[in-house]
Amino acid sequence: xxxxxxxxxxxxxxxxxxxxxxxxxxxxxxxxxxxxxxxxxxxxxxxxxxxxxxxxxxxxxxxxxxxxxxxxxxxxxxxxxxxxxxxxxxxxxxxxxxxxxxxxxxxxxxxxxxxxxxxxxxxxxxxxxxxxxxxxxxxxxxxxxxxxxxxxxxxxxxxxxxxxxxxxxxxxxxxxxxxxxxxxxxxxxxxxxxxxxxxxxxxxxxxxxxxxxxxxxxxxxxxxxxxxxxxxxxxxxxxxxxxxxxxxxxxxxxxxxxxxxxxxxxxxxxxxxxxxxxxxxxxxxxxxxxxxxxxxxxxxxxxxxxxxxxxxxxxxxxxxxxxxxxxxxxxxxxxxxxxxxxxxxxxxxxxxxxxxxxxxxxxxxxxxxxxxxxxxxxxxxxxxxxxxxxxxxxxxxxxxxxxxxxxxxxxxxxxxxxxxxxxxxxxxxxxxxxxxxxxxxxxxxxxxxxxxxxxxxxxxxxxxxxxxxxxxxx
Numbered sequence: 001x002x003x004x005x006x007x008x009x010x011x012x013x014x015x016x017x018x019x020x021x022x023x024x025x026x027x028x029x030x031x032x033x034x035x036x037x038x039x040x041x042x043x044x045x046x047x048x049x050x051x052x053x054x055x056x057x058x059x060x061x062x063x064x065x066x067x068x069x070x071x072x073x074x075x076x077x078x079x080x081x082x083x084x085x086x087x088x089x090x091x092x093x094x095x096x097x098x099x100x101x102x103x104x105x106x107x108x109x110x111x112x113x114x115x116x117x118x119x120x121x122x123x124x125x126x127x128x129x130x131x132x133x134x135x136x137x138x139x140x141x142x143x144x145x146x147x148x149x150x151x152x153x154x155x156x157x158x159x160x161x162x163x164x165x166x167x168x169x170x171x172x173x174x175x176x177x178x179x180x181x182x183x184x185x186x187x188x189x190x191x192x193x194x195x196x197x198x199x200x201x202x203x204x205x206x207x208x209x210x211x212x213x214x215x216x217x218x219x220x221x222x223x224x225x226x227x228x229x230x231x232x233x234x235x236x237x238x239x240x241x242x243x244x245x246x247x248x249x250x251x252x253x254x255x256x257x258x259x260x261x262x263x264x265x266x267x268x269x270x271x272x273x274x275x276x277x278x279x280x281x282x283x284x285x286x287x288x289x290x291x292x293x294x295x296x297x298x299x300x301x302x303x304x305x306x307x308x309x310x311x312x313x314x315x316x317x318x319x320x321x322x323x324x325x326x327x328x329x330x331x332x333x334x335x336x337x338x339x340x341x342x343x344x345x346x347x348x349x350x351x352x353x354x355x356x357x358x359x360x361x362x363x364x365x366x367x368x369x370x371x372x373x374x375x376x377x378x379x380x381x382x383x384x385x386x387x388x389x390x391x392x393x394x395x396x397x398x399x400x401x402x403x404x405x406x407x408x409x410x411x412x413x414x415x416x417x418x419x420x421x422x423x424x425x426x427x428x429x430x431x432x433x434x435x436x437x438x439x440x441x442x443x444x445x446x447x448x449x450x451x452x453x454x455x456x457x458x459x460x461x462x463x464x465x466x467x468x469x470x471x472x473x474x
Contacts, residue, residue, distance in 0.1 A: 043099075191244060222394070224392060284389075
């Protein structure tokens with residue numbers, strides 16, 4: 001660890017080497033004279049508030065020389081939040097975060113001023129987290145703004161926000177948020193310990209890198225362990241329910257933990273409608289989504305064993321010959337993923353065209369050409385729509401992998417293959433765990449809690465009278 005000394009020239013050399021002056025074009029150096037003493041002022045023009053920096057410089061030029069850096073900072077650097085430091089590596093990190101540095105001849109410490117001006121996009125509704133009702137604002141890539149969005153909704157001293165830094169080479173700031181008295185203290189301590197034990201060069205992929213560091217999950221288990229939201233109202237609601245939120249610098253997502261399987265099937269819209277409508281939405285979403293796991297495997301099992309199909313259901317069987325059914329199902333699964341990838345990389349104005357062209361090619365032309373049967377197209381279309389009835393992209397693909405695995409087992413082993421595939425899927429769900437392994441991924445089914453399960457299935461009504469009575473008792 002390099003420290004600042006009383007030798008001015010050595011201090012300048014050490015700091016300039018640490019901040020890359022002369023190599024990084026965005027590092028600006030201003031030569032000043034303070035009370036007859038030579039001084040240098042450093043900042044990043046891309047991350048610094050120019051007006052605030054100029055005010056500081058004007059104040060420095062008219063300042064008197066003090067005996068030490070602490071006294072000087074108190075008297076003449078009051079325009080911005082200021083500290084003094086003698087750690088060269090730490091002040092380099094401060095500079096790259098948007099702070100400015102002042103080195104004065106004769107001082108054994110550097111004056112660090114908070115002059116950040118982080119570029120951010122304006123508040124807007126998240127593209128991937130829409131609601132029919134509710135606020136039209138989402139998290140940004142700036143921790144300060146995200147903190148303000150939570151504080152605006154939870155005006156209480158019990159809201160605790162702790163700052164961490166992860167990354168040895170390129171540090172990334174994290175913020176752990178929870179409500180004291182509602183979140184489990186032992187769970188919070190476990191998360192803090194896990195974050196403190198992370199040793200990586202950088203969180204290159206933001207919260208995905210953080211998630212992999214926290215869990216060390218087996219790659220073959222596709223079921224997600226974290227929920228994400230871009231909505232401050234959803235994050236605030238989860239904090240009130242006792243969850244822990246992690247905000248990551250440069251990411252517009254809030255990580256919610258712990259998260260069980262059934263938590264992924266909730267949406268913000270469930271709470272912006274009356275309880276009866278919210279409950280209907282939730283039950284419909286659960287039924288459709290779990291149907292996507294069983295629909296095509298059961299239909300393929302019936303195709304391979306037509307004798308088990310009752311006469312009144314014989315219309316579900318293929319009506320004409322084409323490619324093998326297994327090949328058709330895998331083909332459409334791959335094509336659907338290809339369409340998703342194409343839509344991601346397609347300009348917004350052309351997204352509709354991509355969907356229309358893909359639908360015509362797969363739905364009509366492939367059937368007319370004799371490649372696919374109408375039944376396969378129908379059932380796979382239902383499955384594709386089902387995947388969009390819940391907000392978690394990761395959970396949708398976890399069910400997709402389980403579905404393809406079950407179909408492959410049916411192709412290899414017929415009826416026993418269906419049992420093998422479903423059993424393997426259940427084992428992956430049961431073997432999965434939350435971030436600390438102390439809370440069950442199947443809660444509230446394991447351990448069973450009827451009250452919690454009922455709350456997950458049925459959108460309960462907020463009872464103001466009970467809240468008033470509780471407050472009056474306090």
